Amino acid sequence: MYNCIVLGTGPSGLTAAIYLARANMKPLVIEGPEPGGQLTLTTEVENFPGFPDGIMGPELMDNMRKQAERFGAEFKRGWVTKVDLNAPPFKLLVDGIGELETKSLIISTGASAKLLNIPGEKENIGRGVSTCATCDGFFFRNRKVIIIGGGDSAMEEANFLTKFASEVQIVHRRNELRASKIMQDRARNNPKIKWGLNSTPLEVVAENNRVIGLKVRNNETNQEEIFETDGIFVAIGHKPNTAFLAGQVKTDDTGYIVVEAGTTLTNIPGVFACGDVQDHRYRQAITAAGSGCMAALDCEKYLEGNAVQDWSQTL
Structure with missing residues (x-):
């Protein structure tokens, strides 16, 4: 006992x-x-x-x-x-x-x-892949980063990361976001935020133990491409x-x-x-x-x- x-x-x-x-x-x-x-x-x-x-x-x-x-x-x-x-x-x-x-x-x-469970994701946590912008945003000062997600938390973290990063790209598999209108508006009005909608993440690309890109599939054209980035933040809950x-x-x-x-x-x-x-x-x-x-x-x-x-x- x-x-x-x-x-x-x-x-x-x-x-x-x-x-x-x-x-x-x-x-x-x-x-x-x-x-x-x-x-x-x-x-x-x-x-x-x-x-x-x-x-x-x-x-x-x-x-x-x-x-x-x-x-x-x-x-x-x-x-x-x-x-x-x-x-x-x-x-x-x-x-x-x-x-x-x-x-x-x-x-x-x-x-x-929650993770995407795509190749290269788990292996590169701490090497450019993160699930916490508040924890790791500082390490990406003046660098390009990607936020994966379409909800309020993704929009909030994207706006937060613009305090450090030179560019923040939001990647979401659908053409519409789940986030509330006010959170979407804040993100869309932020000049540092770019958009990669209708894109399904396929693989985290790394070189020399460091993230260099995210491979995605364009859901409209079915074509694959690589978004260059220094860091990937997974914000899907x-x-x-x-x-x-x-x-x-x-x-x-x-x-x-x-x-x-x-x-x-x-x-x-x-x-x-x-x-x-x-x-x-x-x-x-x-x-x-x-x-x-x-x-x-x-x-x-x-x-x-x-x-x-x-x-x-x-x-």
């Missing part, structure tokens, strides 16, 4: 583990198939406070894990296939481990960026990793866990959510880490028998 099990080892899960371990709660942290989360796919992180010269994403995650281990957090590798959250103790079936029981649960399984919960925790229409405003409380007492699994807006390492701290404090008060609503009103 564990006091708390933390699912996920991104910035939110590891921060929660650090706080719980320091509080002598002896948490168990379950690592999924991508230990360290999305930051392990990032090269240099320049916007995480405390690292004026930047730090490599995998190194940052490794440091956070070592910090949690130093205070007594236990780590196990496995994949949660089934949960029973009807009443504590909560039960988890973990592939490679078996059944585990815990008094409380912190869900920090993150959200995975994210998918929260909540399928394993089988509807036992309240989520919104897109699968993100719903938490009580200003807390990490889910609709199930003793179950908390932090990081990108409940945040479809910011999706930054620092905001994920902050919510991980909140989850640990909420969880600690729960385990001590204090309702979070009660103690939070005294602050």
Whole structure:
């Protein structure tokens, strides 16, 4: 029987583990198939406070894990296939481990960026392919970049990238965009933004471990061509990793866990959510880490028998 099990080892899960371990709660942290989360796919992180010269994403995650281990957090590798959250103790079936029981649960399984699954895409993540303009836009100052997508997030990221890039080309497989009219208008009125509509991406072209182009098919002429570029940003959405919960925790229409405003409380007492699994807006390492701290404090008060609503009103 564990006091708390933390699912996920991104910035939110590891921060929660650090706080719980320091509080002598002896948490168990379950690592999924991508230990360290999305930051392990990032090269240099320049916007995480405390690292004026930047730090490599995998190194940052490794440091956070070592910090949690130093205070007594236990780590196990496995994949949660089934949960029973009807009443504590909560039960988890973990592939490679078996059944585990815990008094409380912190869900920090993150959200995975949707990819195109075309040749050259995954291999070049961190080498010119990115899924986060806010994270990596700075690295493309005075360069040509491509945004793939047709929704509001794609338009927003395209406008953001014009702060750095010399040219931003929006590539979308249809002739019409899904984005709202106001977001489309902002993009169309930006002189730095060019258009590659009705173009289906076929392959990310790279040379010497660096992206140099995007091969597309013109859907009107059926002809293939290569758009030259220094970077490709895939902006076709994210998918929260909540399928394993089988509807036992309240989520919104897109699968993100719903938490009580200003807390990490889910609709199930003793179950908390932090990081990108409940945040479809910011999706930054620092905001994920902050919510991980909140989850640990909420969880600690729960385990001590204090309702979070009660103690939070005294602050």
